[in-house]
Amino acid sequence: MIAKEFRELRRDRRTVAMLIVLPVVLLVVFGYAANFKVSSIPVVVTGPGASQAATLLREPTFHVIEVNPAAGESVARARLRDGQAVVAVVTGGHGPLVLMDGSQLFSVETAESALGRIASANAVASPRVEILYNPDLTTSWVMVPGLAGLILVFIGTLITSLGVVRERQAGTLEQLAVMPLRAWDVIAGKIAPYFIMAAVDLTIIVAIGMSVFHVPFAGNPAIFCLGAALFLLVTLGMGVLVSTLSQNQGQAIQLAFMLVLPQVLLSGLIFPVASMAAGVRWISYVLPLTYFIEISKGVMLKAVPISDLWQPIGLLALLAVVVLGLAVFRFRRDLAPGGRKQHAAAMREEEPAAS
Amino acid sequence: MTWGLREVSVTRGRKQAIADVTVPVDPARITVLIGGDGAGKSTCLEVLAGLLEPCSGTVFRPPKELIGYVPATAGFYADLTVQENLDFSASAYRLSGREYTAKAAELLEKTGLGPARRRLGGQLSGGMQRKLAVGMALLHTPGLLILDEPTTGVDPLSRAELWRLISGAAAAGTAVAASTTYVNEAARAAWVVLLEAGKAAANASPAQILKDVPGALGTATGSARPTPLSWRRGASWRVWAPDGRLPDGTQPVRPDFEDAVVTATLASERGR
Numbered sequence: 001m002i003a004k005e006f007r008e009l010r011r012d013r014r015t016v017a018m019l020i021v022l023p024v025v026l027l028v029v030f031g032y033a034a035n036f037k038v039s040s041i042p043v044v045v046t047g048p049g050a051s052q053a054a055t056l057l058r059e060p061t062f063h064v065i066e067v068n069p070a071a072g073e074s075v076a077r078a079r080l081r082d083g084q085a086v087v088a089v090v091t092g093g094h095g096p097l098v099l100m101d102g103s104q105l106f107s108v109e110t111a112e113s114a115l116g117r118i119a120s121a122n123a124v125a126s127p128r129v130e131i132l133y134n135p136d137l138t139t140s141w142v143m144v145p146g147l148a149g150l151i152l153v154f155i156g157t158l159i160t161s162l163g164v165v166r167e168r169q170a171g172t173l174e175q176l177a178v179m180p181l182r183a184w185d186v187i188a189g190k191i192a193p194y195f196i197m198a199a200v201d202l203t204i205i206v207a208i209g210m211s212v213f214h215v216p217f218a219g220n221p222a223i224f225c226l227g228a229a230l231f232l233l234v235t236l237g238m239g240v241l242v243s244t245l246s247q248n249q250g251q252a253i254q255l256a257f258m259l260v261l262p263q264v265l266l267s268g269l270i271f272p273v274a275s276m277a278a279g280v281r282w283i284s285y286v287l288p289l290t291y292f293i294e295i296s297k298g299v300m301l302k303a304v305p306i307s308d309l310w311q312p313i314g315l316l317a318l319l320a321v322v323v324l325g326l327a328v329f330r331f332r333r334d335l336a337p338g339g340r341k342q343h344a345a346a347m348r349e350e351e352p353a354a355s
Numbered sequence: 356m357t358w359g360l361r362e363v364s365v366t367r368g369r370k371q372a373i374a375d376v377t378v379p380v381d382p383a384r385i386t387v388l389i390g391g392d393g394a395g396k397s398t399c400l401e402v403l404a405g406l407l408e409p410c411s412g413t414v415f416r417p418p419k420e421l422i423g424y425v426p427a428t429a430g431f432y433a434d435l436t437v438q439e440n441l442d443f444s445a446s447a448y449r450l451s452g453r454e455y456t457a458k459a460a461e462l463l464e465k466t467g468l469g470p471a472r473r474r475l476g477g478q479l480s481g482g483m484q485r486k487l488a489v490g491m492a493l494l495h496t497p498g499l500l501i502l503d504e505p506t507t508g509v510d511p512l513s514r515a516e517l518w519r520l521i522s523g524a525a526a527a528g529t530a531v532a533a534s535t536t537y538v539n540e541a542a543r544a545a546w547v548v549l550l551e552a553g554k555a556a557a558n559a560s561p562a563q564i565l566k567d568v569p570g571a572l573g574t575a576t577g578s579a580r581p582t583p584l585s586w587r588r589g590a591s592w593r594v595w596a597p598d599g600r601l602p603d604g605t606q607p608v609r610p611d612f613e614d615a616v617v618t619a620t621l622a623s624e625r626g627r
Contacts, residue, residue: 171428178424
């Protein structure tokens, strides 16, 4: 029995790879990514005393990216809203005002303690602090927009891949290939129901988040819908891609799991992307969930306009084109006549002979 | 030939699946591909259906809209009802509502699936499942019907009903190409391609294959195998003598189609 199991396992290379490679990858990724401590917080300083305030912020945690004595509170708020800075110090008026982006929980907590250290080291009173977008630093406000994306990843990648592989296992994929359907018709037909189901799911999640966890929806729903639609296209494309690389549902689950897990760990859903080691951080920049979280948090909590979200939206659109393009290309090989093309083929399709 | 394969070869990996195989498929006739497992039957049908391109040779096939195909696996959706399976097939072939209603009613009646139209495909018996798959392939009245082992694993009564359905389609003008492992099914075809190790061991009408049996055929009794070229038929042995000289104790016998298929297969094996 043991020998039989080993023989079977030896022939299932993907499972063996998963058993051996995955723990190593997880350990390395976790080791570098699992870090709640924020080491660098981008800060802007505005107002007449900006230069003086900037020198006081010589705490290593703060990374002053802009000192602008000519600018006021509105510029500081704009920098926080568009995500360029997490902390903004506005000088002038009745003492300095420190604005913080409450959607960045760990950064705000780190900034608050760093501010306290600066105040006691310089024997000055702690400045007024105003936390924007999530004043009570409620965890659910930050998690719900991200979790919505995570659920879409599960539906898009895992469930879609299973739907297509089931067709392959049942032998009906061959029948579809013979029917007068284009590869794109079949893909669109396969993913449309999941797209609608995921959209319904997303609506329910956001509704529950708003009604039960009182998560605000401050921005434009149309921008949110655009980001979600693009993100869904990427995840559905990943699902189809996984299905083209899998012969059975077990393989599809394994492969989909390998695509979903990095998104859970490296998208910024749990650990701040800014805290990750540079070697791991680049992975998060190719994950679609990273950009969807940026869009969903931006729209729901901060009412970020589309002009400030063009980058994540554009990158999601690019990913959608690349992933769906690859999926269609691979799927066509399975479906289109001559998909499993022989070398040096000399076949020709002909009209009936006059026999 | 109207449809079919002419001198087609296919290589799968390093193995040649079929070599220079010709399969004529003409309207209103049934061409049967017969052979053992791995003989190349499914490969021929996959090439004919357009699922696989050959290394060499010519394929004659109508446009996709005129092909009906039943794979060796399911050929229907287990999670859809009989009616929903037919609905899907009709939409894929873009049948008009009136055309579909009439054809579906006719097929449900012919297949006997009418009372089961609301049952899930996966809950049907094996024979009913194959009838559903053939029904789906016939819904759009194809010019070429390709059936990969439509009766394998099906009870004798359902097999007869399936062949009645297939023969009806051929009688209405459809060109049928079907594979089978049952010799008695091949005997009723208009044309038979006997495949052995990827090559055509015989390629003619059943009557011609019967006529072409080389050498002499005899019958013998006893527990020991009379010659290497003998095989069991019921309680006795069939003995084939390619040179026409039957061994002593063997009674000459007139070959039937099953004998003709076995001798053609043995002749092909000897020629390799």
